[in-house]
Each structure stands twice: as structure tokens, then as C-alpha cells.
Amino acid sequence: IEEGTDPMDPKDPPSSTLSDSLVAYWPLDGTDGESTPDLGPNGYDLNLVSMETSNFVNDQGRAVASFDGVETMLVHNNEEGEELPINQFDLYTISLWVKITGSGQNDLRFFSEGSTVSGDPLFNLGTRNNGSDNTVDLYLRDGGTPNHQFSVGEPLDGEWHHLAYTYDGKEQKIQLFIDGVLDRDDWIFKELTSPLDTTTIGGILRASPSHWVNGLVDDVSLWKAVLQEDRVADLANGMDPLRLAGGSQFRITDVTRDAEGNITFSWNSRPNASYAIWVKTDLMDEWEELDDGFPSQGKITDFEYPTGSSPDPAVSRKLFFRVTEGDSL
Template identity: 30%
Template sequence: MSGAAVRDDRGRRGLLTHDATGAPLATPVTDKGLSLNGTTSYAATAGTVLDTSAYYTVSAWVRIDAGVSRTMTVLTQTPDSGSPFGKKYIPFGLSYAGGGGDTWSMSVLDSGGAIHKASAQRATPRGVWTHVAGVYDAATKKISLYLNGVLQASVDAGTVWKATGPLQIGRGIWADAYTDYLQGSVDEVSVWRWALPADAIAGEAQLMTSDEYAGVELVADWSADRGSGGTIADNTSGYGRPMTLAGGASLDGESIVLDGVDDAATATGPVVDDTGSFTVTALASLDADKLVGKQVGYTAQVVGQRTADGSAWGLWYELTGMEDVLDPDTAEEKTVPVGFWHFGRLDATGTFSAVESVAAAVTDGMVRLTGVFDAPAGTISLYVGYEQNGDAQAFTAKPGSGDFAVGKGLTGSAWQHYLPGRIAEVRVWAGAMADGAQFEETVGD
């Protein structure tokens, strides 16, 4: 490490509670990442790692700092001489075009000086963890780019050449000058002297730390009992996004209280790369009396990420009917709401692409809701308590933008879907937890 590069506690594997065999650790270990300042800091090997004229794969988990608008390079290898050029240039670059489309790319400079680039099909927001991988296949003479384990593009590489200098993490070189310093975090840098197949890259993006545990990094943690005034601070995840109450939302010392009309809370988003694996959990309670005043078919978002035309994803409640029951306190008949939980997306027509809870949602009591998106598998799962509800369902991810919302959802250009009830906490992890056992240990109650 050089130029003020430091190790910090924001490592993509998060808090490790088990070793590689799945055995519990006596003391949990906080994974560390590499923090780079964007001007002077980088890391480099002492010698050559790759034969860039032969097969290779390079990958890393990367989080670009919010607000940085320029090209940055996470991985390359510096030539030890200018040959075949008059000056030193990168043989390949795994780079982010901040301010120029905000897309990742894998590029090579061929021996004739032409650049060949495999670019992502979509923009990637800053401030989130993304798995990026580049592959050169010497048999097909093509380069490929993968994001979060999913192929983005493959293009011809031209005639590649051998650069025998050190591997560089967090910067590139052009015409003998080091440039494109990365500002943000880098972790899990991996290099293979082979062109990994697609399934192996998808496996890398899952980041399993053992057969039964996945590496998950807590990136947001809002607990209402730590709130003050109109703000709930995140002092535990290390990413520090505050959540702000809106409308008439209030804190009662334990929960955010929501009236189902205009109350909500928001944080600057996106919190995760919504096309990458993530886990979200919330502790929520529905207000039965206020729900009785809603029309059957009413939908309310517990928590979700906004995108251009609605919510990229969310934990939802859908009111499906009313039921008359005997009130045990008054011995009189009363009407109660009947509805179900969902995890997924609600489109502009009011149609869910989501997993639905097996049993009707309990009202007037806190319920643990957890949603998981497994990006390489392309599936979403819903857990109520620590029990998976239904099977994992195929899901097409939609990149998020704008506010991360609690207690409301966006449809078209308007906020609606207000939740009547209370929310005690919301937490979000980069990475898909493996199963209910990992939830129970990691989430706790």
C-alpha cells in the first residue's frame, strides 16, 4: 500500500462469525477493506502477476465514493518498459466512467494502439458495493465484462501483448504518467491465470465464506430507539447515512409512528447496488384500525428503494379483504383487515412481481420481515420471522436511484402507498444471506 492507502473496517465480507469450514469463531472478526483517496493512494505487487498475452481473469469488489465524477481504474498491470510503444500504457483496465455514463468497462490496448472495450449495459451508482470482473480468453481472442456475476458484454480484443510489470490496484498508467486514481473502497481482489467460465464468476459474486454462510456487509442500520428529533442516525454500520422523518412521522422512543396518510422517512439512496445481491430486514407493525379505513386492494410499502418510475424493490403489505370477528375485550363483533406481505416490485399498473407470504399478516404486533435478492441466481426470497415463505421466485432487477424510503412507495412520479403502523428498525446488507439460520444469527431479536 502506498500514498495514504489504508485498511479500514469496511470489508465486503462483513462480520465473520464462522471460519471457512463453518465452525463458529471464538471471537467474531470484522473484515477489512482497502480505502483509497483518489489522488495519491494505491496498492501494487512487487512483481509481475499476469501474462497479459495469455488467458486471465481479474475481479474485485468496489465501492466508488459518492460525488466523484471522473474515470477511475481499479485493476491493471503496469508494463516494465514502453514496448511495443514509445511510452508505458496499460495493457488492460477494469475501470469506472464516473461522469461519463457511470458505467464499468473492461478494456484492452492492442499492440497496434487501438482500444477495445466491453462496457456494462447499465449505469452503476456510486456509494454501493459492486462485484466487477474482466476476462481475456486467448482461444477466442475476446474480452468480457461481468457485473455482480452477470455477463454484460464480450468484444474482440485485437492482438494483445505482454506487460511484465506489477499489478496495480486503484490506478492506471497512460503515456508514462499514473492516472485515474480510484476514490472509494476495494476488497477481495482476485486474479486467475485462466479465463473463468460464467458459473465460476457467478460463484465469486456470491462470496460464500463457507458452505453455509455468505459474506454480507452491513451498509445501513436505522433503529428508532437511537433517533432524536426528526432524524435517525446510523452510527453502527460505518457508512453513516442519516434517515429523516417526513410528513407527520414521529418517534415514540421505540418506533417510527406512521399514520398511513403522509408519514414516512427517507435516506439518501441507493443504499445497495440493486442489481447485485442484498438482504434487507425490517421490524414492522400494522395499525389495524387505520387499515380498516382503507379500500380493499390498498398497498403500502414498509421499506424500499426508489427508481425512476417507482420502487426498484420493496417489502410491501397488500390489503386483500375485511373480516368480522368477535372482540375478546368487548364481546362485540368488529371488522379487522386481512392482507399479506410481499417482497419484490409493484409496477405502475398495481401488479406485483413479488413473493407473497403464506399466511395472512398479523396486525398490531411487531413482525420481522426479511427480503433477499440473489443476483447470480436472479431470484428473490421472503422470510417472515426466520421462516422462508414460499419458494424463491425469478426476479428482474431494476437499478435504484433517489431516496431509500420507509413507510411509503413511489408510483410514476408520485409518492403514495403510505403505511399505517410502526417501524422499529431497518437494516440492509450488501450480499444475500444463505438461509434462515444465518438470518437468525446475524439479525437477532
């Protein structure tokens, strides 16, 4: 059954994907010194502002971007015809992981879309404007109120949390999810119609930069669709946005075995990630770990499994391999 969801039903439709909805995906795993890549379909790389290689760090098994709250920022200058800013769409979702302490950080922004022409129109997600707690501050301004609105939960508590913001201009409804669970859907709706030409992480860029946040941000993805709650939960549970979009799924892509029995296999990988590699000779056996921290080689990673290893590929003609991101099955 080609692409069907139920192999027992020939009339079952193909499973839906979000491949046409993904606008940008910034893993924030590393940099070439000038930018950090967009792995989405459009290649909207983010330019570094007062940042360098040392601003991309490992934290609790994550490769993330670190912002100092003084001058660091990641910027995309939006051009005519692009799919940024994301708020140009009637339907959109912003998904990201943050490790930020909101209390004591007054009115600072971890995601922003602004204008270098006018200081008035502004769309921000950030810390509460008076820094009194760990709520998320949603700031919508385009010639009037409501300006600041706040989450019920307090995810800016210095620990890692997943946030997803959805906007439905047709139904005039905004939602915020914290760790895959709906926090609020009763926000005062505000449509921004003035053009915005910057999309930034770590602060605001208008005619000049400002409102820099201190903290860590990871895996930012933008979608021109309102992701349903189960899809948001998938992202909050660690699903790669590319996999959710239905493209570039994480898998072993190539296996070769030479005349002596040496095996080399490859998988599509993320820069600066690390992988655990497992082997077994029979699917009924337990997996045997070969490596618990094999470093990524970029978008494609190769692993050599030579003869003489245990189990020996020169002896065991049938071998099964598994690759996982991180160090667990």
C-alpha cells in the same frame, strides 16, 4: 489462538463476520428533530418527512418509529457513489421489525426504493394490494410484470414480527423469512436495472410521496450479502445488527475505581434504550439487580456505583457487574 473459533486447534480459521456487508442500520430509537441516525458504517441518516419527536414511541419495551398512514415517512435521497439503493447489488438482505395490520390497508408500503425521475421502476415491501389479508406484498416493477407477489404467511397481523428479505441476482432467487423461518423461496424473479434514487420507510417517494402505511417499524438493517438462515434467525431472536456485523459489540468498555472505592463503569449503548444493571461479589452467587430501567445517555452510558451501596465497593474489593438491554438477564 488469535480470533480462532476452536481454541484447541491452532489451525482453526478466524470466525467470519459480516462487517464488510452491513450498509445501513437504523434503530429508529429517536430523532434530533430533523433525522434519525444510521449507526452503520456509512452514516446514511434518514430525514423526517411530516414527522417529529412524538413519532418515536415506546411499544412493548421497544423504542420504534410510528407512521400515521397519511403523510409520515423517513427518507434517504441516494447520491452517486453511495451504497444505496440496496437493490443495486447482486446480493442483498433487508431486515426489519414491523407491527402493522395489513387487512384494510390497501397497497401501502413500509419499505421502498423508487425514482424521483420516473414513476415506473419501483421496489416495495408492503401490504397486500387489495388489503384483503395480512400477507406481505412484494412489488417489483421495471417495465413489466410480475409486479405484485405475496407471502404465504400473514405477519402483518398487528403484532411484532421480524421480516428478512434476501435477493440473490446470481442464482436469481428471492427469499422471505418471517420470524427467522423461511416463508417462500419460489418468488418470480425480477431484476430492476433502472436507477432508483430514494430509499424510504413508511411510504414511497417518487416525484411526490404516496402509499403511506399506518403502523410501527423498528431496527431496519440493510446488507450487501445474502444472510444465511442462521444469521437471519439471530436477527429474529433479537441480535443487534452491529453485533452480527462484528463491530461495536455491546459490552462494558471502561471501569474506574477512585481512592475512596467509588466505581464508575461505561458501556456502548443505543439512544433511547434502557438497561438493567446487575452485581455480584462471587461468580458462583446469584446476580443482584441494581436497576431495571437505567436510561441510555446516548452511544456511551456511564453508571456510578458509590461507596455505601450494597454490596459496598469500599468493603468488597472484588465485584462483578452485568448490563443487559431491557429488564432481564
